[in-house]
Amino acid sequence: MARPLRVRFRSVSVPLAILFFLAAVPAFPSGFQLNTQGARAMGMGLAFTAVANDPSAIFFNPAGLGWQKHFEAEFGSSLITKTQGDFTGENPYPGIGNTEKEHKTTFVVPTLYVVAPLTSEINLGLGIFSPYGLGFRWDNAEDCGGDCATGPVKSTSFSGRFIAQNAVIQSVDLNPVLSFQATPAIAIAIGADYRVSKVQLERNQAAINPFTNSAVDVAHIKLNSELTDNHGWGWNAGILVRPIPQLSFGAAYRSKIKVDYDGTAKFAQRKTGNAQFDGIVATQLPQGSHPVTTSIEFPGSLNLGAAVTLPGQLTVSGEADWTEWTKFQSLDIIFPDLTGRDLHRQTEWNNSWAYRVGLEKKFSNFAVRAGYYRDKTPQPVEDAGPILADNDRDAYTLGFGYDTERWGVDVSDLYLKFKRLDTAGRSHDNFFGQYKESANIFAFSLRVSF
Amino acid sequence: MKTKTLRALSLGAGLALVTVCPVMAQPNFTKYVALGDSYGAGYSAGCLVARNQQFSYPNILAKQFGISDFQQPTVSDPGLPVCTGLTSLVPVTFGPISTTKVGAPTNALLARSYDNLSIPGAKAGDVSDVKSSADPPSGTCAACGSLALADVVLRGRGSMLTQALSLNPTFITLGIIGNDLLTAVGAAFLLDGVTATPLPVFTTKYNAVAAALKASGRTGVFLGSPEGLNFAPLTTAIKPVVTDATGTPVLVGGSTIPLLGPGNAKYPCPAGVTACPLPAGTIVTLGANAPQAALAGKSLLGVGFGIRCDVAALPQCGKPLPDGGFVPPTTVNVGVLLYPDEVAAIDQRTKDMNAVIKAAADANGFKYFDFYAFAQDFEANGRTFGGITITKNFVTGGAFAFGNAIHMSNIGYSILADELIKFINSAYGTDVPRPDMSEALFTSDVAAAGTTGIGGTTDTSLFFDEEAWKGFFREFPLQDASLKLAFPGDTEVPDRAPVVLPGRRGARD
Numbered sequence: 001m002a003r004p005l006r007v008r009f010r011s012v013s014v015p016l017a018i019l020f021f022l023a024a025v026p027a028f029p030s031g032f033q034l035n036t037q038g039a040r041a042m043g044m045g046l047a048f049t050a051v052a053n054d055p056s057a058i059f060f061n062p063a064g065l066g067w068q069k070h071f072e073a074e075f076g077s078s079l080i081t082k083t084q085g086d087f088t089g090e091n092p093y094p095g096i097g098n099t100e101k102e103h104k105t106t107f108v109v110p111t112l113y114v115v116a117p118l119t120s121e122i123n124l125g126l127g128i129f130s131p132y133g134l135g136f137r138w139d140n141a142e143d144c145g146g147d148c149a150t151g152p153v154k155s156t157s158f159s160g161r162f163i164a165q166n167a168v169i170q171s172v173d174l175n176p177v178l179s180f181q182a183t184p185a186i187a188i189a190i191g192a193d194y195r196v197s198k199v200q201l202e203r204n205q206a207a208i209n210p211f212t213n214s215a216v217d218v219a220h221i222k223l224n225s226e227l228t229d230n231h232g233w234g235w236n237a238g239i240l241v242r243p244i245p246q247l248s249f250g251a252a253y254r255s256k257i258k259v260d261y262d263g264t265a266k267f268a269q270r271k272t273g274n275a276q277f278d279g280i281v282a283t284q285l286p287q288g289s290h291p292v293t294t295s296i297e298f299p300g301s302l303n304l305g306a307a308v309t310l311p312g313q314l315t316v317s318g319e320a321d322w323t324e325w326t327k328f329q330s331l332d333i334i335f336p337d338l339t340g341r342d343l344h345r346q347t348e349w350n351n352s353w354a355y356r357v358g359l360e361k362k363f364s365n366f367a368v369r370a371g372y373y374r375d376k377t378p379q380p381v382e383d384a385g386p387i388l389a390d391n392d393r394d395a396y397t398l399g400f401g402y403d404t405e406r407w408g409v410d411v412s413d414l415y416l417k418f419k420r421l422d423t424a425g426r427s428h429d430n431f432f433g434q435y436k437e438s439a440n441i442f443a444f445s446l447r448v449s450f
Numbered sequence: 451m452k453t454k455t456l457r458a459l460s461l462g463a464g465l466a467l468v469t470v471c472p473v474m475a476q477p478n479f480t481k482y483v484a485l486g487d488s489y490g491a492g493y494s495a496g497c498l499v500a501r502n503q504q505f506s507y508p509n510i511l512a513k514q515f516g517i518s519d520f521q522q523p524t525v526s527d528p529g530l531p532v533c534t535g536l537t538s539l540v541p542v543t544f545g546p547i548s549t550t551k552v553g554a555p556t557n558a559l560l561a562r563s564y565d566n567l568s569i570p571g572a573k574a575g576d577v578s579d580v581k582s583s584a585d586p587p588s589g590t591c592a593a594c595g596s597l598a599l600a601d602v603v604l605r606g607r608g609s610m611l612t613q614a615l616s617l618n619p620t621f622i623t624l625g626i627i628g629n630d631l632l633t634a635v636g637a638a639f640l641l642d643g644v645t646a647t648p649l650p651v652f653t654t655k656y657n658a659v660a661a662a663l664k665a666s667g668r669t670g671v672f673l674g675s676p677e678g679l680n681f682a683p684l685t686t687a688i689k690p691v692v693t694d695a696t697g698t699p700v701l702v703g704g705s706t707i708p709l710l711g712p713g714n715a716k717y718p719c720p721a722g723v724t725a726c727p728l729p730a731g732t733i734v735t736l737g738a739n740a741p742q743a744a745l746a747g748k749s750l751l752g753v754g755f756g757i758r759c760d761v762a763a764l765p766q767c768g769k770p771l772p773d774g775g776f777v778p779p780t781t782v783n784v785g786v787l788l789y790p791d792e793v794a795a796i797d798q799r800t801k802d803m804n805a806v807i808k809a810a811a812d813a814n815g816f817k818y819f820d821f822y823a824f825a826q827d828f829e830a831n832g833r834t835f836g837g838i839t840i841t842k843n844f845v846t847g848g849a850f851a852f853g854n855a856i857h858m859s860n861i862g863y864s865i866l867a868d869e870l871i872k873f874i875n876s877a878y879g880t881d882v883p884r885p886d887m888s889e890a891l892f893t894s895d896v897a898a899a900g901t902t903g904i905g906g907t908t909d910t911s912l913f914f915d916e917e918a919w920k921g922f923f924r925e926f927p928l929q930d931a932s933l934k935l936a937f938p939g940d941t942e943v944p945d946r947a948p949v950v951l952p953g954r955r956g957a958r959d
Contacts, residue, residue, distance in 0.1 A: 162837025
């Protein structure tokens with residue numbers, strides 16, 4: 001009789017390398033999908049499914065490994081900087097005149113890809129990357145003028161603090177793949193995708209102070225899951241067809257992965273200054289840590305692309321990416337030992353498409369790249385709020401590469417400009433306002449070949 | 451001839467289009483006047499006071515309409531009459547916020563009529579008939595009552611209707627939402643002419659007011675009555691079953707224990723039994739929990755009325771809670787039970803009154819706001835703003851005022867104003883901005899330091915004290931001043947036999 005999966009994989013200690021990757025994962029989301037998994041691809045606007053000519057093909061289209069005939073390793077990283085995250089409130093809540101700022105943080109998202117030829121037709125690859133992540137923290141999330149355990153929370157604190165002050169999804173994928181070059185023109189690949197993940201959510205709880213008939217902060221709630229307890233399995237596959245060397249078509253699929261999270265919830269009381277009311281709150285507030293569970297079904301995705309190399313070593317690529325975000329219909333947070341505290345949030349996301357184009361011009365060992373994509377948000381306006389406020393975005397990229405037979409280096413930069421999001425009259429949280437966001441991502445990768 | 455025919459056809463077609471596609475009257479918000487009752491006045495914790503009046507729905511509407519000179523009959527702290535505040539949570543105790551001071555009008559010298567002419571306690575007939583707190587003389591008008599705050603609002607300048615028309619408003623709200631029926635809920639029985647305005651009288655009075663308000667170019671909203679029996683704490687704070695000190699139902703064998711009542715014609719107790727379990731759907735009003743002097747400062751429930759002796763061996767255990775009734779010629783026995791048939795009758799009357807209001811709105815070019823539906827939705831779902839949930843729950847829910855069985859808080863009135871604005875925008879195709887809820891949510895509703903004189907002895911009462919109970923009938927008086935109230939504690943409780951005369955009792959009976 002087979003042992004339960006959880007036990008088997010708990011017995012496999014998570015490599016320290018993964019902890020490194022996880023520690024640096026919080027990221028600027030696309031939905032909360034993160035596709036900037038290679039500097040070369042990013043320079044071409046992530047239109048890389050039909051190109052896939054470096055080890056990052058493990059992420060973009062593993063069939064691309066079919067043409068890679070050497071042992072290669074690529075290490076890289078993206079540095080994501082939220083250059084702007086402003087919120088302007090509207091009536092009825094939090095009200096005209098209210099302004100908030102997303103916390104400016106630089107996130108580091110490392111990647112590691114290794115390719116090892118097994119035969120002249122079969123390659124083995126291993127990728128470690130973070131395809132999903134979310135880091136949404138707000139400035140002035142809670143201001144108590146010092147110690148929040150003793151001092152009341154000021155009304156000037158972040159107005160969305162009763163929905164979320166900090167929302168984090170972290171994930172790391174271990175993705176072994178096998179590619180097979182079936183003919184000189186066709187390669188296929190398949191892989192297994194093992195994902196570890198953790199989530200964190202912090203918010204304050206409001207109550208009506210019956211002595212003043214006004215809303216006050218009575219508790220801070222922090223939900224947190226551990227990395228090693230939460231994982232899921234999926235698979236990926238790809239095909240790359242090059243009928244002639246100058247022309248290629250690619251398709252890559254990555255399956256959905258469901259991760260069930262077990263974590264803890266900690267409740268910390270926030271004093272209001274009224275001893276009677278605080279005493280009543282204390283009797284009703286769960287003490288200490290309590291188990292909490294939730295699950296996220298990360299969506300499957302299908303990328304379809306084509307690339308053509310024109311005379312003068314100018315490559316033009318384009319693709320359309322589909323992501324099955326309808327798998328993310330709700331967020332349910334369950335407190336098994338507490339009654340009346342379960343949270344059910346209707347998310348009702350839609351499937352989304354992204355359209356990308358990229359250019360690469362080679363000059364001997366050098367290459368310059370440029371790209372553009374438009375990414376449609378899967379998040380309905382009604383779901384947008386302090387946990388995540390996503391919207392359609394345009395991205396503009398530039399890149400530069402230097403290649404030799406034994407090593408190569410790529411750098412690129414991406415500027416993300418989000419369409420202004422207005423939730424007026426359409427927020428499930430009744431938290432209305434406009435979000436103005438932009439971000440910059442710088443990426444580099446270093447490749448060695450043996 | 452052919453040309454004439456074509457012209458005629460064209461004209462006919464044009465007229466047909468006009469008939470089929472009436473142009474929606476566009477509201478003009480430049481001059482807004484509110485006629486109404488306590489809800490319109492922003493009457494909150496048992497008082498009229500400026501810190502609540504600023505959140506009256508008319509004042510919020512005016513602000514959102516962009517009107518800068520909307521005048522109200524503001525009153526200083528500690529309010530008129532003195533406001534109630536929460537003095538203790540353990541036990542839940544309310545009391546006046548001052549025993550040494552009383553509020554005073556702060557806008558009485560305004561040289562014109564107020565824009566908010568809402569008078570707490572006003573019934574349909576009072577809109578046109580009442581000109582002062584002493585008017586009409588007692589017992590002369592079945593539809594009118596003594597409105598203690600009428601002078602504060604009217605200032606001898608004429609009736610609410612007369613003054614409203616003198617302001618020549620372009621937009622009005624008429625919010626007479628329940629005083630014609632609320633006394634029936636408070637006394638726990640519906641008897642026309644005694645605890646409720648007879649529907650024909652209500653209809654006549656309301657229609658006359660509506661017709662008088664009709665004017666070319668004037669638009670507005672008539673508010674219906676809320677679904678009152680499940681909306682306000684008066685009828686929702688007490689469960690019809692035995693509860694412990696925290697309000698949690700006591701279970702015996704996994705089942706709740708119904709309180710006991712005397713039965714009525716529809717739900718009689720078995721022969722020879724004077725107290726039997728309340729049928730499902732019975733409402734127990736807050737009066738059951740009001741401490742009374744005649745009961746040595748304890749409430750009916752506190753001394754055991756309505757509670758089986760095997761559950762709690764209290765002095766009056768095994769005896770029924772009193773039902774309301776009328777004993778001719780003039781005695782109104784105030785009860786605390788609304789049996790399901792009485793609940794249904796009051797609910798049906800609410801619907802009948804709303805039908806009158808809606809018809810009057812339709813007939814005179816105004817829109818009808820379905821407060822009944824809003825109240826039902828609010829009861830079921832409350833409202834959430836940015837993670838802050840507001841419910842109808844007494845004391846802790848946020849929607850109702852301190853210890854008040856009927857009236858809303860600043861937050862509650864702001865929610866009502868928000869609903870009205872959404873309705874106006876939907877009904878008229880306008881784009882009036884919704885109000886800023888954070889103002890009410892984060893504004894502490896307490897008197898400014900030094901305004902209350904707190905420091906003297908404060909009254910302590912549980913939920914709804916005897917004075918508050920009797921005060922309810924001052925605000926929502928019986929239909930005829932010759933009628934006399936008899937509270938359970940005033941008589942040999944509850945051995946009195948409630949007698950309710952069938953049918954309507956006229957004002958001159």
